Amino acid sequence: MCDLDWPVLAWLGIGQRRWIPVAEPSSERHHRVLIVGGGAGGITVAAQLLRARPGLDVAILEPATVHDYQSGWIPAGAGLLPLASTHRPEASVIPPGACWIQSSAARFEPEAQRVITAAGEVLRYDALVVAIGLQLDWGRIKGLPEALGQHGIVSTYSRDHITATWAAIRGFQGGTALFTHPATPIKCGGAPQKVRYLADDVFQASSGVGVNTQVIFCTAMAKLYPVEAYNTTVEQIVARRHIDARTLHNLIDVRATEQVAVFEVSEPGGEPRHEEIRFDLLHVVPPMAAPDVVASSPLAITGPGGWVEVHKLTCQHKRYADVFALGDVSSLPTAKSLAAVRGQAPVLVANLLARLDGRALLAHYDGYTACPLITSFHSVVMAEFDYTLQPVSSFLVDPTKERWSMFLVETRIFPWVYWHRVLKGRLHESRFLKPFAPLVRALGLARREP
Numbered sequence: 332m333c334d335l336d337w338p339v340l341a342w343l344g345i346g347q348r349r350w351i352p353v354a355e356p357s358s359e360r361h362h363r364v365l366i367v368g369g370g371a372g373g374i375t376v377a378a379q380l381l382r383a384r385p386g387l388d389v390a391i392l393e394p395a396t397v398h399d400y401q402s403g404w405i406p407a408g409a410g411l412l413p414l415a416s417t418h419r420p421e422a423s424v425i426p427p428g429a430c431w432i433q434s435s436a437a438r439f440e441p442e443a444q445r446v447i448t449a450a451g452e453v454l455r456y457d458a459l460v461v462a463i464g465l466q467l468d469w470g471r472i473k474g475l476p477e478a479l480g481q482h483g484i485v486s487t488y489s490r491d492h493i494t495a496t497w498a499a500i501r502g503f504q505g506g507t508a509l510f511t512h513p514a515t516p517i518k519c520g521g522a523p524q525k526v527r528y529l530a531d532d533v534f535q536a537s538s539g540v541g542v543n544t545q546v547i548f549c550t551a552m553a554k555l556y557p558v559e560a561y562n563t564t565v566e567q568i569v570a571r572r573h574i575d576a577r578t579l580h581n582l583i584d585v586r587a588t589e590q591v592a593v594f595e596v597s598e599p600g601g602e603p604r605h606e607e608i609r610f611d612l613l614h615v616v617p618p619m620a621a622p623d624v625v626a627s628s629p630l631a632i633t634g635p636g637g638w639v640e641v642h643k644l645t646c647q648h649k650r651y652a653d654v655f656a657l658g659d660v661s662s663l664p665t666a667k668s669l670a671a672v673r674g675q676a677p678v679l680v681a682n683l684l685a686r687l688d689g690r691a692l693l694a695h696y697d698g699y700t701a702c703p704l705i706t707s708f709h710s711v712v713m714a715e716f717d718y719t720l721q722p723v724s725s726f727l728v729d730p731t732k733e734r735w736s737m738f739l740v741e742t743r744i745f746p747w748v749y750w751h752r753v754l755k756g757r758l759h760e761s762r763f764l765k766p767f768a769p770l771v772r773a774l775g776l777a778r779r780e781p
């Protein structure tokens with residue numbers, strides 16, 4: 332169990348509702364369940380585990396003192412939410428009964444059932460949950476790291492750049508506004524498009540700017556959205572807004588002082604070629620991959636990304652039966668999102684408890700995810716889907732349509748749900764309308780039960 336000796340407790344969270352014990356470094360310790368990463372996935376799993384089995388010995392290894400609601404970064408930047416509402420002290424989200432080890436994983440040794448922390452501590456476990464998110468590889472675009480924040484080059488994918496990004500969008504005087512989407516899987520595949528629509532609204536509302544602005548969207552993907560039904564919706568919005576959308580365009584180089592972006596364009600059947608686009612504003616979404624500590628470990632899948640290699644239905648590791656993973660760091664073949672975490676967590680928790688009890692792993696994840704598209708300052712396409720790449724709905728409405736109701740859900744209800752239901756382990760999948768499940772199924776919009 333977490334070492335609760337009073338002399339070794341550090342009191343944290345002044346002004347918060349309760350005190351959290353922080354473990355003092357020791358050379359070696361054991362926990363029944365070790366969760367690496369106290370972000371959306373790690374905290375949700377810890378809370379659900381402790382609700383299902385109070386008293387279970389659960390430790391969370393997490394270095395950060397601040398917990399982010401990343402889904403709020405774009406609405407907050409656009410002024411739809413206070414920025415301060417998108418983060419809270421990590422101590423305030425650690426579930427009661429869990430032990431927080433404030434350090435980071437430096438090495439995974441799954442054969443020995445242990446994790447070595449950056450402080451050199453050895454953490455042994457009966458079951459391990461890996462939930463350390465992904466890393467943003469700004470450096471994979473030549474010239475970008477040193478240029479970010481200057482010469483009109485911005486990104487909402489970093490908390491530190493949100494304010495400057497929206498100041499640049501609001502202060503834009505016209506010209507070419509260029510938005511990018513990289514060649515790797517990213518968290519919230521809809522985010523690059525949300526920024527683009529909201530920015531376009533800001534340009535149109537600003538006297539003389541809209542008519543003097545060309546908005547270009549360059550994505551390395553073959554389509555604007557991976558699900559056909561939503562792709563159709565997006566194509567209609569892009570056409571309505573006169574946005575110049577270019578597929579198979581992968582940003583590889585930024586010549587900041589000249590304000591030129593260089594893309595590698597790989598059209599089927601043709602040789603890859605380079606295309607240069609001059610910009611006045613460049614919003615970049617960087618390439619992403621599993622953190623190096625995972626990608627270089629035995630847990631990683633062979634091949635690009637370096638994700639933790641888990642079964643797509645059970646969230647259990649393919650080679651290490653006592654290891655589970657969820658969220659952005661996992662190899663689960665669906666779009667990486669908080670919504671996906673909501674779908675994965677109850678499955679992982681059920682299977683992890685079954686594993687501890689020596690029972691069969693029966694819970695299955697259906698690939699549920701959502702990349703809500705904020706398409707204007709008053710509309711959202713909720714864009715939910717699963718492994719079948721077909722639209723599904725948690726809200727009894729056609730999810731392919733732009734809706735004001737979904738805008739209210741995304742900007743008003745979801746932030747509350749995140750802090751008060753998801754992180755408390757109280758929301759299992761998208762059960763908002765569970766009582767209406769038979770009706771939803773009859774309408775053919777239902778989430779399929781795994």
Ligand SMILES: Cc1cc2nc3c(=O)[nH]c(=O)nc-3n(C[C@H](O)[C@H](O)[C@H](O)COP(=O)(O)OP(=O)(O)OC[C@H]3O[C@@H](n4cnc5c(N)ncnc54)[C@H](O)[C@@H]3O)c2cc1C
Binds near residue numbers: 393435488
């Ligand atoms: C701009 C933006 C907009 C988004 N919009 C949406 C949206 O509208 N809807 C939606 O569903 N999703 C959205 N997302 C995606 C969503 O936030 C993520 O998919 C979700 O947070 C993934 O949860 P996670 O637990 O896998 O990773 P995270 O929440 O990122 O947590 C990972 C945790 O691991 C910790 N960590 C890292 N390295 C180590 C280490 N070595 N040892 C221990 N701990 C470590 C980190 O400090 C962090 O706390 C958005 C994301 C961004 C950036």
